Amino acid sequence: MLDFITRQQAENHFHFYFLLSYRLEDQTKKLHKDMKKSTEADLAMSKAAVKISADLLSNLLCEQDQAFLESMTALDTAMRRMDAFNQEKVIQIQKTVIDPLKKYSGVFPSLNMAVKRREQALQDYKRLQSKVEKYEEKEKTGPVMVKLHQAREELRPVREDFEAKNKQLLDEMPKFFHSRIDYFQPSFEALIRAQVVYFTEMHKIFSDLTDQIDQAGLTDEQRERETEAKLSELRALSIVADD
Template sequence: MSWNLFKGGPKKQIVPKTVERDFEREYGKLQQLEDQIKKLQKDMKKSIEADLAMSKSAVRISSDLLGNPLCEPDADFLQMVTALDTAMKRMDAFNQEKVNQVQKTVMDPLKRYSSVFPSLNMAVKRREQALQEYKRLQTKVEKYEEKDKTGAMIAKLHQAREELRPVREDFEAKNRQLLDEMPKFYNSRTDFFKPSFQSLIRAQVVYYTEMSRVFGDLAQQVDEVQLSDAEREQENEARLAELRSLSIVADD
């Protein structure tokens, strides 16, 4: 029944608890960072898609208005809608520039940063595999050490120790490398992303500055008579009352 000779784990604590806690803490921070990066990528993608959809919809609406019979009998109204269409196309062009900038300076770096995590996770997996092999061989050595020291058993113990040595060294090297590099990778996140989000802020500032100009120009063209909101609402209500007085819309 030799199959259960090495069942169970080693009695010796082969990885100090403090080292294991340090490893779990550092890897846990990186797992959380990976989740946050994925969420940020997803949210940024949604934001970009929403921005593009908004400006494209605005262009379609202004274009539809230009082809609408509403504009035909009124030259002033046609001029106003033409100004709106021009403004919407300018907005769409500036929005596309902003999106291109965000894609280049934020989304692409996020993608490159995310590409590191699979390699990191694989390194952790290899470390775990090395640890399990280390534990298996350490258990094997301990079992032989407990046996009577016959010639055959001493030979087996010597062979088991020889098998254990490179496996232990391999695990310790992997463990040491990860404990050294995981904090460095985690601490590099600010230096990596700070330029990206500075660029994001600049792109937003440029875009909304241009939008202020676009809509300022539009306001001057379409609102020659400056009315307050209350005055405009009163004017609309008066015109609506005129429409309601027509026989074709009167209630039966």
């Protein structure tokens, strides 16, 4: 009975860490996918901002209004600086977060194969153990004893193979799972530092841009009222009046 409880505890211990490893694999792959999508979106955002500023800079108003030209030039310069810093940030995140996540995900196929080999060994063990138990329950005749001896001899190496595979996984799976903190902590610290550096630079860039283009010091509400006033003037023109 004690041996059965011990085996059951070991089996429960194995399945506990197997489930943890399965969740860890799923979460690592999801995080890797999300990080790639995030950096791709970041690059698309800054590229779009550069495209918008370039389009504004090529607007006909820039040929007619010097103040507008200066504002759009300042905006275009700021967007290109933002894009450059964004690319540096993405490269840093790729090296320190995305690549390590990919490498970590590459470990799981080997772990999963070891689990499959252990499961196959367990099935072989159970099959031969059941065969031994069947002969043990029969009447102890000469032929039965011979078959029992043969079944036990066949069982021995299979049991040893399973116990070796089982022990290796029970020893190493907890170590593998708990090592995730030491592995990922530097990556996430690097991610935070990359974001801090980037947004610090963005604060400088947009503060400089504000100083260059916000000479009037108007609030958003005042600008909105100005826009509405100009739009009302346009609507008053006969060429856009409703019939």
